[in-house]
Amino acid sequence: MFxxxxxxxxxxAMSKNNxxxxxxxxxxxxKIDSHDCFTGQIHSEENAFDGFSWDKINPASGPVYxxxxxxxxxxxxxxxxIDIGDTGVMVTGPEMGVMGNRLKDMDVRIYxxxxxxxxxxxxxxxxxxxxxxGVIGVAPPNADINNGTPDTHGGNMDSVKVAEGAVLxxxxxxxxxxxxxxxxxxxxxxGEISVxxxxxxxxxxxxLEKAETLKTYHPxxxxxxxxxxxxxxxxxxxxxxxxxxxxxxLLQPQTGLSLSEMTxxxxxxxxxxxxxxxxxxxxxxxxxxxxxxxxxxIELK
Amino acid sequence: MFxxxxxxxxxxAMSKNNxxxxxxxxxxxxKIDSHDCFTGQIHSEENAFDGFSWDKINPASGPVYxxxxxxxxxxxxxxxxIDIGDTGVMVTGPEMGVMGNRLKDMDVRIYxxxxxxxxxxxxxxxxxxxxxxGVIGVAPPNADINNGTPDTHGGNMDSVKVAEGAVLxxxxxxxxxxxxxxxxxxxxxxGEISVxxxxxxxxxxxxLEKAETLKTYHPxxxxxxxxxxxxxxxxxxxxxxxxxxxxxxLLQPQTGLSLSEMTxxxxxxxxxxxxxxxxxxxxxxxxxxxxxxxxxxIELK
Numbered sequence: 001m002f003x004x005x006x007x008x009x010x011x012x013a014m015s016k017n018n019x020x021x022x023x024x025x026x027x028x029x030x031k032i033d034s035h036d037c038f039t040g041q042i043h044s045e046e047n048a049f050d051g052f053s054w055d056k057i058n059p060a061s062g063p064v065y066x067x068x069x070x071x072x073x074x075x076x077x078x079x080x081x082i083d084i085g086d087t088g089v090m091v092t093g094p095e096m097g098v099m100g101n102r103l104k105d106m107d108v109r110i111y112x113x114x115x116x117x118x119x120x121x122x123x124x125x126x127x128x129x130x131x132x133x134g135v136i137g138v139a140p141p142n143a144d145i146n147n148g149t150p151d152t153h154g155g156n157m158d159s160v161k162v163a164e165g166a167v168l169x170x171x172x173x174x175x176x177x178x179x180x181x182x183x184x185x186x187x188x189x190x191g192e193i194s195v196x197x198x199x200x201x202x203x204x205x206x207x208l209e210k211a212e213t214l215k216t217y218h219p220x221x222x223x224x225x226x227x228x229x230x231x232x233x234x235x236x237x238x239x240x241x242x243x244x245x246x247x248x249x250l251l252q253p254q255t256g257l258s259l260s261e262m263t264x265x266x267x268x269x270x271x272x273x274x275x276x277x278x279x280x281x282x283x284x285x286x287x288x289x290x291x292x293x294x295x296x297x298i299e300l301k
Numbered sequence: 302m303f304x305x306x307x308x309x310x311x312x313x314a315m316s317k318n319n320x321x322x323x324x325x326x327x328x329x330x331x332k333i334d335s336h337d338c339f340t341g342q343i344h345s346e347e348n349a350f351d352g353f354s355w356d357k358i359n360p361a362s363g364p365v366y367x368x369x370x371x372x373x374x375x376x377x378x379x380x381x382x383i384d385i386g387d388t389g390v391m392v393t394g395p396e397m398g399v400m401g402n403r404l405k406d407m408d409v410r411i412y413x414x415x416x417x418x419x420x421x422x423x424x425x426x427x428x429x430x431x432x433x434x435g436v437i438g439v440a441p442p443n444a445d446i447n448n449g450t451p452d453t454h455g456g457n458m459d460s461v462k463v464a465e466g467a468v469l470x471x472x473x474x475x476x477x478x479x480x481x482x483x484x485x486x487x488x489x490x491x492g493e494i495s496v497x498x499x500x501x502x503x504x505x506x507x508x509l510e511k512a513e514t515l516k517t518y519h520p521x522x523x524x525x526x527x528x529x530x531x532x533x534x535x536x537x538x539x540x541x542x543x544x545x546x547x548x549x550x551l552l553q554p555q556t557g558l559s560l561s562e563m564t565x566x567x568x569x570x571x572x573x574x575x576x577x578x579x580x581x582x583x584x585x586x587x588x589x590x591x592x593x594x595x596x597x598x599i600e601l602k
Contacts, residue, residue: 189567191568193568259404263399267494268423
């Protein structure tokens with residue numbers, strides 16, 4: 001069954017206490033509209049911050065209640081389509097992102113997106129768009145987590161891999177999962193070093209269902225290239241190491257390899273990668289290519 | 302002019318005090334033979350560590366003295382060819398690499414390399430080879446640095462990008478630069494999570510010359526895809542952040558963009574990547590694609 005959810009339904013923190021705005025059955029498809037990460041507050045490069053509220057950033061549309069989902073289940077989210085607006089906003093400033101210690105003033109730029117051509121016009125430079133969803137997740141296990149922060153429930157993972165065609169698996173902590181998404185980017189590169197992608201309004205179509213067999217305590221993505229394990233931590237050293245451990249825990253039992261052999265294999269083919277280094281927790285991902293899964297007949301579903 | 306250097310000429314620490322084993326002129330080409338990272342001590346999977354010395358790891362062949370190179374210059378190393386042996390060794394064990402806290406015993410595996418097919422035979426699984434140089438560098442500015450450790454002088458950067466066709470730029474600290482390389486891998490993935498690639502003997506052909514205009518305080522690589530800035534630090538958080546700063550310092554003056562705009566551009570197209578997370582210092586690299594350099598007419602040479 002097909003549903004629609006307007007962008008008027010949004011929240012700024014993932015919480016078990018958020019009231020569901022839509023109830024769907026497993027296997028249903030939902031077209032979710034979302035504001036940009038500034039909740040549409042910025043309309044021009046001049047006086048962009050007049051009346052601007054920093055409390056109104058990273059809205060996620062939802063939550064969507066998936067009937068029958070229980071704590072301990074894994075929610076399977078298939079990203080079927082991402083349609084984005086034709087302008088995007090970027091912000092930099094002091095204490096924001098990797099360069100924040102050298103930036104003296106807040107700066108705002110609005111760039112045109114040419115969806116037909118698949119490009120962003122960056123002052124005459126054409127940048128290929130890579131549409132992706134920054135904030136996506138379920139209600140976290142305990143205390144509320146603001147949408148700017150990623151963790152095991154998803155949240156602000158800011159991954160270029162949360163894109164059309166990808167399938168995201170999220171641990172479920174509460175009845176109905178309480179799924180939401182927002183913070184869509186027309187373009188962004190690994191790291192998101194300025195703290196902002198090219199922030200756009202969007203319509204995202206997802207299929208929501210229960211994973212058949214996959215068990216995970218961290219977000220997992222599969223796409224045409226392979227599988228990614230996402231771990232967030234304030235310390236990137238730990239996030240990277242844990243993304244490796246959790247991927248090996250996921251795959252090794254299905255390979256017949258010893259832990260030593262699996263470690264060697266991952267040293268040869270498994271890649272430590274980075275989603276972002278600018279949110280309250282940084283997010284690492286560990287990638288294993290699809291031909292490895294095929295060789296060992298590992299089905300993730 | 303073409304030179305050859307035998308693998309009998311090697312050292313275990315990069316040092317201003319290493320005696321040159323070959324003197325070449327800028328623009329000369331050298332075929333450098335290298336031992337594997339165990340200095341050829343491991344010949345079989347059984348009893349691999351009988352008589353093994355951990356003092357004999359990561360030999361680099363050299364040093365090569367490049368006539369006329371002076372402190373403050375930048376050495377340009379063009380990786381023309383990497384030929385590797387037809388077997389490779391891997392090691393894992395307690396306290397080694399990302400998984401070392403869960404490994405109980407030392408383990409050794411020897412895998413065949415099929416250079417005609419371009420594959421490694423990992424117990425029936427065919428892995429594509431990606432030949433790369435683990436240790437490559439010049440004499441560091443002050444104290445000796447063992448070859449297992451990367452830093453501004455290069456060293457054990459363990460980057461998949463130090464591959465055939467790439468050009469590596471290294472800051473020069475001493476007369477003649479005192480260049481060396483070794484620790485070649487038949488295959489390895491970003492992270493090198495076991496602490497070992499598939500370790501092989503190799504013959505590496507490099508052209509050594511003085512960079513025309515490029516100035517850098519950290520290793521820089523250019524290849525067909527773009528440019529990479531490499532920064533090593535015990536803390537990956539700092540390595541990543543500094544790789545971004547140093548890349549922006551390298552490119553921004555040639556773009557005409559403000560620091561805010563450059564930061565935004567890098568957030569859209571510049572990628573935080575990882576060489577390795579298992580050496581005494583971890584190495585991050587920041588990547589900018591070639592079309593960005595072309596658009597702003599940035600020539601790195």
